[in-house]
Amino acid sequence: MRYAMAIDTKKCVGCSDCVVACQTENNVPIGYCRDWVVEITDGTYPQLEIEIRSERCNHCENSPCVRCCPTGASHYEDGGIVTVTHNKCIGCGACIVSCPYDARYSHPEGYVDKCTFCLHRIKKGQQPACVEVCPTKCMYFGDLDDPNSDVSKMLKKRKYKTLIPEAGTKPHVYYLI
Amino acid sequence: MREEIIISGRLNPNIDPHLEIWHWHIPLYLFLGGLAAGILFFASLYTVLGQENKFRGAVRRAPIIVPFLLIIGLAALFLDLRHKLYFWQLYTTIKIQSPMSWGAWTLMAVTPLSFAWAAIHIREFFPQWDWKFSILKELEKLLVKYKLYMAWIILFFSVILGIYTGILFSAFNARPLWNTSILGPLFLTSGLSAGAAVIILFSKRKGERINFAKIDIMLIGIELFLIVHMFMGFLASTEVQIEAANLFLGGPYTASFWIFVVVLGMILPAILEFLEIRKFHIPTVIPVVLVLFGSLMLRFIIAYAGQISRWLY
Numbered sequence: 001m002r003y004a005m006a007i008d009t010k011k012c013v014g015c016s017d018c019v020v021a022c023q024t025e026n027n028v029p030i031g032y033c034r035d036w037v038v039e040i041t042d043g044t045y046p047q048l049e050i051e052i053r054s055e056r057c058n059h060c061e062n063s064p065c066v067r068c069c070p071t072g073a074s075h076y077e078d079g080g081i082v083t084v085t086h087n088k089c090i091g092c093g094a095c096i097v098s099c100p101y102d103a104r105y106s107h108p109e110g111y112v113d114k115c116t117f118c119l120h121r122i123k124k125g126q127q128p129a130c131v132e133v134c135p136t137k138c139m140y141f142g143d144l145d146d147p148n149s150d151v152s153k154m155l156k157k158r159k160y161k162t163l164i165p166e167a168g169t170k171p172h173v174y175y176l177i
Numbered sequence: 178m179r180e181e182i183i184i185s186g187r188l189n190p191n192i193d194p195h196l197e198i199w200h201w202h203i204p205l206y207l208f209l210g211g212l213a214a215g216i217l218f219f220a221s222l223y224t225v226l227g228q229e230n231k232f233r234g235a236v237r238r239a240p241i242i243v244p245f246l247l248i249i250g251l252a253a254l255f256l257d258l259r260h261k262l263y264f265w266q267l268y269t270t271i272k273i274q275s276p277m278s279w280g281a282w283t284l285m286a287v288t289p290l291s292f293a294w295a296a297i298h299i300r301e302f303f304p305q306w307d308w309k310f311s312i313l314k315e316l317e318k319l320l321v322k323y324k325l326y327m328a329w330i331i332l333f334f335s336v337i338l339g340i341y342t343g344i345l346f347s348a349f350n351a352r353p354l355w356n357t358s359i360l361g362p363l364f365l366t367s368g369l370s371a372g373a374a375v376i377i378l379f380s381k382r383k384g385e386r387i388n389f390a391k392i393d394i395m396l397i398g399i400e401l402f403l404i405v406h407m408f409m410g411f412l413a414s415t416e417v418q419i420e421a422a423n424l425f426l427g428g429p430y431t432a433s434f435w436i437f438v439v440v441l442g443m444i445l446p447a448i449l450e451f452l453e454i455r456k457f458h459i460p461t462v463i464p465v466v467l468v469l470f471g472s473l474m475l476r477f478i479i480a481y482a483g484q485i486s487r488w489l490y
Binding site: 016019031032033036037038039040041042043044045055064067068069070071072073087088089090091092093094096097098099100102104105106109110111163164166167168 | 178179180181182183184185186187188189190191192193196198199257258259260261263264266267269270272274275276277278281348349350351352415484487488490
């Protein structure tokens with residue numbers, strides 16, 4: 001089982017509902033975020049292109065954060081989801097430094113926090129909060145090993161990219177382009 | 178004109194607008210750890226070579242400060258932790274892939290050894306020293322008896338300690354400036370150079386001081402070579418590493434790096450040490466302080482500049 005997310009950059013309008021849903025669902029402290037929206041305007045006027053991306057931890061298959069964690073607090077859960085065991089984390093910051101996507105932050109309580117793909121919801125058979133709440137339905141979540149999952153079907157049908165593939169991290173968040 | 182405007186909604190403290198999660202604690206520790214490694218390396222090396230009496234400053238005198246350096250360094254590391262009460266989790270596992278993990282274990286081995294080494298040489302400073310309790314006297318006898326074995330172990334761990342301070346950074350592929358294997362040897366050489374400088378300060382014999390001045394000049398030469406080599410590597414690499422090198426070649430860290438680290442911390446002390454060897458009268462403390470300053474600045478600048486350097490996407 002390999003959980004992954006596909007996000008349609010053509011459908012995303014950058015409303016930030018996913019950000020608010022995540023903050024509410026996961027009690028993310030005020031002033032912090034586990035997911036965020038990036039808007040990129042590229043080109044020569046008047047030929048401009050806009051890409052809007054909802055970004056989060058990429059739950060990389062070759063995670064630098066898991067590799068560099070000195071205590072094993074950062075680890076892979078079933079399905080390749082990267083999570084942090086709070087009472088094993090010493091707050092050294094190595095994983096924050098190691099992430100090329102800067103997807104982790106230091107929680108005010110001391111441990112390092114990040115997106116968990118809403119593991120607690122997945123275990124109950126639900127979708128991650130951001131996917132559930134998206135008003136344009138631009139996010140797809142599921143198992144890459146299941147050809148009938150939403151994410152597998154979208155990746156079969158559409159062109160996609162991952163972020164900084166050259167960093168060798170093998171991200172599990174795909175952007176449909 | 179082609180333009181690219183990136184607007185990110187992320188504003189996590191210490192991450193945005195650029196990473197600054199590691200402050201003064203880490204570079205200070207890396208400096209103290211490297212310096213401790215340098216002193217211990219020469220102390221154990223000359224013991225193993227059987228030249229203890231010829232190099233008393235290196236073997237018996239300078240190592241007295243190592244336990245203090247390591248304690249201050251460890252205190253800085255502890256202060257840097259944000260989930261302090263869980264620090265013991267470091268010692269529940271050994272993760273070979275994590276330099277921080279095996280660095281923590283190396284410190285666990287080196288710190289008590291440095292205390293033992295300082296303890297058996299304490300009479301160098303306090304000739305009347307008495308351990309008072311018979312168990313301590315017995316322990317001292319035992320340590321003195323096995324001193325040569327201890328020297329071999331310290332020799333091994335001092336190299337690991339010195340090189341790990343650089344590997345700690347180079348293991349982070351996310352920070353292009355750090356992601357070069359040159360940093361390990363560079364920090365090791367810088368630590369050895371700082372160690373040699375401190376030994377010069379502690380040495381009472383002119384011959385020993387000259388010997389370490391020569392060693393220091395050689396080490397500074399190696400450091401300069403490694404720095405040039407590092408930039409050559411960056412400039413011949415990918416765009417992110419070229420950008421990382423440009424932090425020092427015209428970017429915001431250009432003046433501080435070349436003036437404080439290279440000129441004041443390496444070239445000037447090497448010249449002063451050379452003049453000293455040529456029998457010019459130079460106050461010993463000047464090149465020593467310059468070398469230590471350069472070594473400290475190298476770590477501070479690499480630590481801070483590395484956190485600015487990042488992948489573009």
